[in-house]
Amino acid sequence: MAGIEVREGESFESFMRRFRRACEKAGVLRDYKRHEYYEKPSEKRKRKLIEARRKAWRRRKKENY
Structure with missing residues (x-):
């Protein structure tokens, strides 16, 4: 907090x-x-994978400039 x-x-x-x-x-x-609702472990893995892809995409996009 x-x-x-x-x-x-x-x-x-x-x-x-x-x-x-x-x-x-x-x-x-x-x-x-x-944390408002329970997130199944499979959903958590999927969300983290998507976040990692977005982060990598942004990093690659930033390097190209």
Whole structure:
């Protein structure tokens, strides 16, 4: 979980903005959605394989530029 402290004189809106950014950076929401339902081991392997393919594709695409 993202640990954010309120700064002195900081408005609630700016605090919430920093908190949301920290949660997004830490991947809290993504992790929550992933654990919302049970994922079978076969589905987990399939998801990881797809993620690895995407990552490799992005890496190759970046190297070509």
